[in-house]
Amino acid sequence: MRVLLVEDDELIGKGIVAGLRRQGIAVQHVGTAAQAQAAQMEELFDAMVLDLGLPDCDGLELLEVVRAFEPGLPVLILSARDSVEHRLQGLHGGADDYLVKPFDLRELAARLHALVRRTQGRAGHSITAGPLRLAPESGQAWLSGEAVTLSRREMDLLAHLAAAKGGWISPERLNERLYGLNEEVLSNALNVHIHNIRRKLGAQAIETARGLGYRLGWEIAA
Structure with missing residues (x-):
């Protein structure tokens, strides 16, 4: 599995990359929405982990762009915004899952595996x-x-x-x-x-x- 991690906090990003790699997940880490869009243009990813507090735009705006470009890509929001309203906003905005910080890296890996399994189960035409x-x-x-x-x-x-x-x-x-x-x-x-x-x-x-x-x-x- 190859995951695009969009997280502007370098320390948190490095921790997530290290933790997911221990779970056998390949991760590319970027810190801005612009970098995320550039990475999506050049590489194929099985899922995206998206922080909402990005320096160049709100993560929900990026999510809208991602959905227009690649509707089937599983997206998991990873955010400190922990109210029910925030979670509903993220899910209604197109996210497939929402995990609140702080979190357990094992749970993040398990949720990503589940999202990718569901996507592969409804894979489109070949x-x-x-x-x-x-x-x-x-x-x-x-x-x-x-x-x-x-x-x-x-x-x-x-x-x-x-x-x-x-x-x-x-x-x-x-x-x-x-x-x-x-x-x-x-x-x-x-x-x-x-x-x-x-x-x-x-x-x-x-x-x-x-x-x-x-x-x-x-x-x-x-």
């Missing part, structure tokens, strides 16, 4: 193309039955190519789908993602044609 199988909602991928680790961008890129059902997608259209219209994109970003995918899945995974763009190298299974 995509099969040749030897490749993708589960975009859970961020998992397999090549010839072997698990493959893909970044969020790589998974999104493959899912967009798969949705084209053998059609070509231009670089401009792919960049628009991956990054949107308002996000600044490095000129070689798409090439880097495609290079990494071919390195992980093989050169045949993505085909290129001058003037046409890119398409998935394997036929989508019906």
Whole structure:
């Protein structure tokens, strides 16, 4: 399990990271909402642990953004705001669970495992193309039955190519789908993602044609 911890208190964050790692949970720790959004763009996480008192925005505002970007990601709020009203506000705002500080790290780990189990139990559709199988909602991928680790961008890129059902997608259209219209994109970003995918899945995974763009190298299974 890989968890994104959004906690601005460095000391508390280090303690949570150490405690969860002892429970076998991989953790990436960030201290601001902006860092959390950047991490979500680049990595796939099984769950998020979210503090509400962030320096650049309220955690509930970040939760709204997270829900718009990734509706299925389990989010556990971890906060010193302990009134019933605060807990209801967090849960109604889109959180899957709410744990009040101070807390036991073993309970936090147990709640995260439970959230991820429930999410995996209702995992969405998968995509099969040749030897490749993708589960975009859970961020998992397999090549010839072997698990493959893909970044969020790589998974999104493959899912967009798969949705084209053998059609070509231009670089401009792919960049628009991956990054949107308002996000600044490095000129070689798409090439880097495609290079990494071919390195992980093989050169045949993505085909290129001058003037046409890119398409998935394997036929989508019906």
